[in-house]
Amino acid sequence: MVNYQQRLDTTFGALADPTRRAILAKLSQQREASVSALAEPYRISLPAIMKHLGVLERAGLISWRKDGRTRHCRLESEAMQQASNWLDQYRSFWEGQLDSLARYL
Helix, strand or coil: CHHHHHHHHHHHHHHCCHHHHHHHHHHHHCCEEEHHHHHCCCCCCHHHHHHHHHHHHHCCCEEEEEECCEEEEEECCHHHHHHHHHHHHHHHHHHHHHHHHHHHC
């Protein structure tokens, strides 16, 4: 159970940053992308992008593939699926609460 909670903490921590969410959005539109392609729209250094990618990798949201000197990143779905499953547990509760509020009003 602790490992599951740590994984969720790591996933949500990685998702907390807008740059990392934008990187994930770009990867969701493409099968994979090089680090330089992912870094292109940002005015931050390549080492800073690599740190963001490292956070995403440790969270299990992306994986790497090296082709010569080029690193390619690919979106991984398992960690996001676990986060979605966790949110689903609470979605039904809050929908019920909102339905009760709507009936009351």
